[in-house]
Amino acid sequence: MTEQVLDLPLWAAVAVAIFLILGALLTLIGTIGFLRLPTFYERLHAPTLGTSGGVGAILLASIIYFSVGTGRLVIHEILIGLFVSITTPVTFMLLARAALHRDRAERNPDVPAKVHRKPV
Amino acid sequence: MSAIILFTAVSIAQLLLAVAMLIASVRIFVGPRAQDRIISLDTLYINAMLLLVTFGIGTGRTVYFEAALVIGLLGFVATLALAKFLMRGEVIE
Amino acid sequence: MLPYPILSLCLVLMWLLLNGFSLGHLLLGVLVAIFAGWALASLRPDKPKLKKWYLLPKLFGIVFVDVIRSNIAVSWLLLKGKRRKDSSGFLLVPLEIEDPTALAIMAVILTATPGSAWLEYDSGDKTVLIHVLDLIDKETWINTIKQRYEALLMEIFA
Numbered sequence: 001m002t003e004q005v006l007d008l009p010l011w012a013a014v015a016v017a018i019f020l021i022l023g024a025l026l027t028l029i030g031t032i033g034f035l036r037l038p039t040f041y042e043r044l045h046a047p048t049l050g051t052s053g054g055v056g057a058i059l060l061a062s063i064i065y066f067s068v069g070t071g072r073l074v075i076h077e078i079l080i081g082l083f084v085s086i087t088t089p090v091t092f093m094l095l096a097r098a099a100l101h102r103d104r105a106e107r108n109p110d111v112p113a114k115v116h117r118k119p120v
Numbered sequence: 121m122s123a124i125i126l127f128t129a130v131s132i133a134q135l136l137l138a139v140a141m142l143i144a145s146v147r148i149f150v151g152p153r154a155q156d157r158i159i160s161l162d163t164l165y166i167n168a169m170l171l172l173v174t175f176g177i178g179t180g181r182t183v184y185f186e187a188a189l190v191i192g193l194l195g196f197v198a199t200l201a202l203a204k205f206l207m208r209g210e211v212i213e
Numbered sequence: 214m215l216p217y218p219i220l221s222l223c224l225v226l227m228w229l230l231l232n233g234f235s236l237g238h239l240l241l242g243v244l245v246a247i248f249a250g251w252a253l254a255s256l257r258p259d260k261p262k263l264k265k266w267y268l269l270p271k272l273f274g275i276v277f278v279d280v281i282r283s284n285i286a287v288s289w290l291l292l293k294g295k296r297r298k299d300s301s302g303f304l305l306v307p308l309e310i311e312d313p314t315a316l317a318i319m320a321v322i323l324t325a326t327p328g329s330a331w332l333e334y335d336s337g338d339k340t341v342l343i344h345v346l347d348l349i350d351k352e353t354w355i356n357t358i359k360q361r362y363e364a365l366l367m368e369i370f371a
Contacts, residue, residue: 006180012122020177023170024137028136031140031143034163047166050163050167059173062185080189083192083196087192098155098204101207102155
């Protein structure tokens with residue numbers, strides 16, 4: 001793991017280091033919040049910290065590292081970023097709707113009831 | 121100098137992500153309900169993907185990028201299938 | 214020839230990003246993109262109507278700034294630990310947009326920014342149920358959503 005194939009100038013190394021640690025820290029904060037928040041709907045917000053800020057910062061670090069290290073533009077990490085930022089909202093929405101459905105089936109009082117359509 | 125900075129940063133980031141994965145897996149065991157477990161599984165997938173990207177930075181190889189892409193895809197499909205199952209599978213009681 | 218020009222362009226770009234740029238890969242990517250466009254055209258007949266596509270970068274810019282801002286806000290909220298007991302809650306927002314693509318973009322934006330999650334849309338009532346982590350003032354939240362995103366989305370989609 002210690003093999004350092006690419007050689008970077010100091011400014012790039014510092015930038016990569018900052019974004020890497022920032023992204024990992026955001027992800028960690030997100031999971032800590034995920035563990036500590038009391039209800040499911042509150043917990044739903046915590047992992048988005050990792051999927052938006054964490055993914056963005058770490059992929060930015062990777063882009064800087066490979067672009068500066070190889071001397072040509074390497075931006076295929078954008079694909080992961082795009083993919084994650086489009087798919088996580090889909091899964092979260094589906095999970096939230098499933099949770100709403102189950103809570104309503106159990107008549108949980110903390111969850112708002114289904115909105116009734118107004119008579120036309 | 122820059123090699124030392126990078127090595128330290130990659131090690132710290134890997135440590136933080138590993139702790140995050142540990143916490144997410146605690147949530148899988150604690151629950152309390154199925155939707156919590158599924159969300160923590162999704163978090164686990166995302167964290168594993170990020171860990172692979174940091175591995176790529178640590179070794180300077182781009183192979184890890186493809187692995188990360190595949191993990192992201194699999195995580196999406198798995199979570200989607202589980203959420204769909206939750207919505208239609210178990211609710212009829 | 215090209216039923217979905219934006220999708221085909223994105224596919225070509227993705228192909229080149231994955232494989233590296235060369236003439237052969239450009240041709241192959243264009244071929245794949247054209248066939249994928251035809252395949253999609255046979256699956257889904259209605260197509261999003263973009264009226265003012267040049268406003269899309271503005272939307273992305275706003276969302277980018279908002280994601281960073283709410284990242285800071287939510288991580289501060291989570292780190293601070295002690296919160297008031299009932300500071301989070303459900304919120305019913307009336308919406309005016311009806312275009313499915315615009316609604317989908319709105320849902321992705323709201324869920325992707327930490328601190329708010331899109332739960333359920335009712336097409337009969339034209340309301341959406343969202344959950345907000347830091348719900349201090351309901352009116353402020355509704356106004357923010359309507360002015361910041363909905364107005365722009367209504368301008369973009371005819």
